[in-house]
Amino acid sequence: MSHPASASRYFVPQPSYWPLVGSCALLLLASGAVLMMNSVANGGFVVLAGFAVLTTMLFGWFGRVIGESEGQRYNLQVDRSFRWAMSWFIFSEVMFFVAFFGALFYIRVLSIPDLASPAQAALWEGFQNSWPSAGPAATDPFSKMHAWGIPAINTLLLLTSGATLTWAHWGLVAEKRSQLIIGLVLTIALGVLFLGLQVFEYAEAYGHMNLKMTTGVYGSTFFMLTGFHGFHVTLGVTMLTVILFRVLKGHFTAERHFAFEGVAWYWHFVDVVWLGLFIVIYWL
Amino acid sequence: MQATSHTGYAGHHDHDSHGHPTGWKRWVTTTNHKDIGSMYLWFSFVMFLVGGAMSLIIRAELFTPGLQYVSPEFYNQMLTLHALIMVFGAIMPAFVGFANWMIPMMIGASDMAFARMNNWSFWLLPPAAILLTASIFVPGGAAGTGWTLYPPLSIQMGMGMDMAIFAVHILGMSSIMGSINIVTTILNMRTPGMTLMKMPLFCWTWLVTAFLLIASMPILAGAVTMLLTDRHFGTSFFSAAGGGDPVLFQHIFWFFGHPEVYIIALPAFGVVSHVIPAFSRKPLFGYVSMVYAIAAIGLISFFVWAHHMYVTGIPLTGQLYFMYATMLIAVPTGVKVFNWVTTMWRGSLTFETPMLFALGFLVLFTIGGLTGLVLAMTAVDIQLQDTYYVVAHFHYVMVAGALFSAYAGLYFWLPKWTGHMYNETLGKWHFWLSMIFFNIAFFPQHFLGLAGMPRRIPDYAQQFADFNVISGIGAFGFGFSQLLVLVIVVQTVRGGARAASRPWDGAHGLEWTVPSPAPYHTFEDPPHFDQAEAHG
Numbered sequence: 001m002s003h004p005a006s007a008s009r010y011f012v013p014q015p016s017y018w019p020l021v022g023s024c025a026l027l028l029l030a031s032g033a034v035l036m037m038n039s040v041a042n043g044g045f046v047v048l049a050g051f052a053v054l055t056t057m058l059f060g061w062f063g064r065v066i067g068e069s070e071g072q073r074y075n076l077q078v079d080r081s082f083r084w085a086m087s088w089f090i091f092s093e094v095m096f097f098v099a100f101f102g103a104l105f106y107i108r109v110l111s112i113p114d115l116a117s118p119a120q121a122a123l124w125e126g127f128q129n130s131w132p133s134a135g136p137a138a139t140d141p142f143s144k145m146h147a148w149g150i151p152a153i154n155t156l157l158l159l160t161s162g163a164t165l166t167w168a169h170w171g172l173v174a175e176k177r178s179q180l181i182i183g184l185v186l187t188i189a190l191g192v193l194f195l196g197l198q199v200f201e202y203a204e205a206y207g208h209m210n211l212k213m214t215t216g217v218y219g220s221t222f223f224m225l226t227g228f229h230g231f232h233v234t235l236g237v238t239m240l241t242v243i244l245f246r247v248l249k250g251h252f253t254a255e256r257h258f259a260f261e262g263v264a265w266y267w268h269f270v271d272v273v274w275l276g277l278f279i280v281i282y283w284l
Numbered sequence: 285m286q287a288t289s290h291t292g293y294a295g296h297h298d299h300d301s302h303g304h305p306t307g308w309k310r311w312v313t314t315t316n317h318k319d320i321g322s323m324y325l326w327f328s329f330v331m332f333l334v335g336g337a338m339s340l341i342i343r344a345e346l347f348t349p350g351l352q353y354v355s356p357e358f359y360n361q362m363l364t365l366h367a368l369i370m371v372f373g374a375i376m377p378a379f380v381g382f383a384n385w386m387i388p389m390m391i392g393a394s395d396m397a398f399a400r401m402n403n404w405s406f407w408l409l410p411p412a413a414i415l416l417t418a419s420i421f422v423p424g425g426a427a428g429t430g431w432t433l434y435p436p437l438s439i440q441m442g443m444g445m446d447m448a449i450f451a452v453h454i455l456g457m458s459s460i461m462g463s464i465n466i467v468t469t470i471l472n473m474r475t476p477g478m479t480l481m482k483m484p485l486f487c488w489t490w491l492v493t494a495f496l497l498i499a500s501m502p503i504l505a506g507a508v509t510m511l512l513t514d515r516h517f518g519t520s521f522f523s524a525a526g527g528g529d530p531v532l533f534q535h536i537f538w539f540f541g542h543p544e545v546y547i548i549a550l551p552a553f554g555v556v557s558h559v560i561p562a563f564s565r566k567p568l569f570g571y572v573s574m575v576y577a578i579a580a581i582g583l584i585s586f587f588v589w590a591h592h593m594y595v596t597g598i599p600l601t602g603q604l605y606f607m608y609a610t611m612l613i614a615v616p617t618g619v620k621v622f623n624w625v626t627t628m629w630r631g632s633l634t635f636e637t638p639m640l641f642a643l644g645f646l647v648l649f650t651i652g653g654l655t656g657l658v659l660a661m662t663a664v665d666i667q668l669q670d671t672y673y674v675v676a677h678f679h680y681v682m683v684a685g686a687l688f689s690a691y692a693g694l695y696f697w698l699p700k701w702t703g704h705m706y707n708e709t710l711g712k713w714h715f716w717l718s719m720i721f722f723n724i725a726f727f728p729q730h731f732l733g734l735a736g737m738p739r740r741i742p743d744y745a746q747q748f749a750d751f752n753v754i755s756g757i758g759a760f761g762f763g764f765s766q767l768l769v770l771v772i773v774v775q776t777v778r779g780g781a782r783a784a785s786r787p788w789d790g791a792h793g794l795e796w797t798v799p800s801p802a803p804y805h806t807f808e809d810p811p812h813f814d815q816a817e818a819h820g
Contacts, residue, residue: 010394010473010808015305015313019404026457027411030450037516038443061400077472081397084468092460092498099506099536103521111529135520135527214518217527224513 025054134216147282161190315399324381331373338366359742360428367431379551389795392475397468408458415451419444435522463494489554492582504540538589552689563639564631565790577616610660637711641692652680673733699783703801717765725758
């Protein structure tokens with residue numbers, strides 16, 4: 001049944017129920033979300049059930065992958081496959097953010113100036129081309145999010161976390177276990193701190209600045225872009241925590257530790273997206 | 285052969301002898317690229333029949349002027365679901381099925397790079413199909429916006445729209461996972477000696493297609509996510525009152541939508557590039573130029589999206605740019621058509637069913653490509669926007685292009701999959717019925733469009749009546765001819781003449797060096813690869 005890992009033999013995993021479980025989870029999540037958004041009773045329970053099944057699937061599936069990895073089932077070819085796949089996955093994530101950055105660009109460069117143009121004056125009298133803008137029909141005043149407060153601190157936090165993660169990686173390669181663990185813990189702590197400040201910023205926006213998701217295009221782009229980024233940071237912190245637990249259990253060697261590297265790539269990707277956000281959402 | 289003789293037949297290896305579930309459990313849990321490929325192909329055929337039935341409801345309603353059978357709302361839902369199901373449920377999964385079956389065998393790999401994730405890519409399709417079809421029965425019915433889901437209509441629709449949005453999300457996940465798998469398999473699992481420029485063209489087309497999918501599906505996911513938040517969470521992306529713009533959706537959608545056209549067309553090109561050389565008994569003419577043409581088409585497809593939007597008020601300079609950029613795509617496409625024709629030049633041609641479908645593809649796709657050039661011209665397109673000319677154009681590309689090529693591939697590789705030859709007489713019947721009825725159905729639609737008949741409307745003026753009758757007859761004839769496929773495939777799976785390992789004497793490639801049917805695990809060790817089976 002099991003072949004020893006070698007360069008000449010291909011690795012094909014055994015049959016598995018996890019894909020089907022994952023599909024059921026997504027069907028539950030999607031139908032639950034549809035019910036919830038249309039105010040049909042019990043939609044929330046369906047979503048919760050979907051999350052439960054999805055979590056079970058993630059634990060089961062990744063548990064099996066980790067088991068296979070620690071059982072020396074993966075040869076160098078599998079390792080290269082993982083590297084290709086993670087790169088392409090991150091590329092797809094980049095393209096997801098491109099859609100939202102593109103929407104922001106379009107709104108600021110085309111849609112707002114056009115709505116303020118003389119051609120539209122009959123429809124939207126007196127609307128001025130400015131940014132931030134909640135659109136010509138907005139009446140509720142709101143305040144702009146400034147770059148040089150919490151966002152600047154958050155930039156510093158994320159950049160530092162990239163450095164601590166690299167330092168941890170050096171520790172792994174040089175087989176300095178304490179450096180590895182301290183580096184990982186620091187990275188996770190910086191990520192959690194970032195998320196905490198982000199939550200605080202959202203609370204400020206809703207509580208004191210009257211800046212909401214419903215605040216025209218400014219609110220839409222601000223909350224969607226920073227929200228999806230925050231979601232990705234949450235995923236990154238979760239993955240880093242898994243890596244920390246695996247390190248504590250003695251997984252990874254100085255030569256073979258792609259799971260660590262893959263998560264590190266992901267973390268740097270999240271970092272780079274933040275720099276883009278900081279510039280075009282907060283600063284400019 | 286010598287290289288594969290020790291890889292054995294199904295059941296020979298310890299892999300197969302125990303631990304593999306049987307019955308329905310085999311299909312649910314499988315990590316075998318052939319099982320998964322078969323599931324993709326069967327799924328796509330079922331969805332093809334579902335989407336086809338919807339198109340017949342449309343044609344029945346259009347058979348005479350006035351409203352006969354269905355309400356305008358239901359008509360709109362049918363045309364929306366017909367398109368979504370045919371694009372995402374029938375054509376794309378069919379080519380992913382081919383990719384699953386053929387890519388590992390063509391490059392000499394044991395399986396896809398991520399066999400378990402491969403199974404998930406497939407099993408994500410049924411939940412999406414359930415969401416789409418079930419949306420007909422919820423209050424407000426299914427999405428009735430057309431497959432383009434344009435706001436503001438898509439913001440006003442009922443919960444059926446939300447179901448379509450989540451279906452698109454799930455389909456997108458499936459496509460992205462499938463594509464990452466295919467790219468990784470092609471880049472990392474080729475047998476030693478098979479350089480990229482010796483790789484079968486079908487693999488090349490899928491490599492570029494998978495890149496297009498990874499780059500464009502997340503864009504679509506972003507677009508429908510913005511729709512969802514505009515519908516339920518009060519954002520203003522597509523609302524002018526909040527500073528947004530409905531046209532923004534069209535830009536994002538078509539930034540995905542145009543590469544999507546080539547996502548469907550490129551694998552079709554790949555199949556035809558195998559079939560025509562095999563039945564011409566000559567190597568493909570201009571392999572290297574084919575590869576560059578594929579790459580060029582893939583690249584340019586990201587820079588032409590607004591040719592779908594000439595009438596939205598984009599500036600004149602924008603119209604001119606998109607017009608010329610669109611016409612530029614005709615250059616690499618022309619290279620491909622030239623190479624296929626030149627491959628046949630002075631070849632020893634025979635006309636078995638796969639070759640017939642490939643030739644049908646070549647003729648009709650060229651017509652569809654030329655009407656595409658007509659529509660690329662801004663001044664002409666402003667007249668033809670949203671008329672039946674557009675409908676005729678993209679059915680020549682989607683049906684006569686993609687579907688005919690998929691049939692060519694089906695008949696070409698069916699002996700390898702089943703170990704039996706299909707019934708050649710029935711196959712030829714299938715081709716000629718399809719060819720004739722397809723043209724009866726869609727050719728008159730060019731005239732309807734030029735005469736000004738708008739699409740997506742269940743009623744029309746009297747002067748369009750005759751051509752609609754002809755088109756309706758063609759559509760029903762075409763639809764029922766497709767049932768022949770079911771008969772032929774079931775017959776071939778159950779029995780028929782034994783197929784040799786290389787049933788087509790002109791075919792090249794590693795897949796023809798293994799027995800028919802191909803063993804459950806084809807290459808457990810990388811096979812020997814030399815110039816005899818190379819494509820470049």
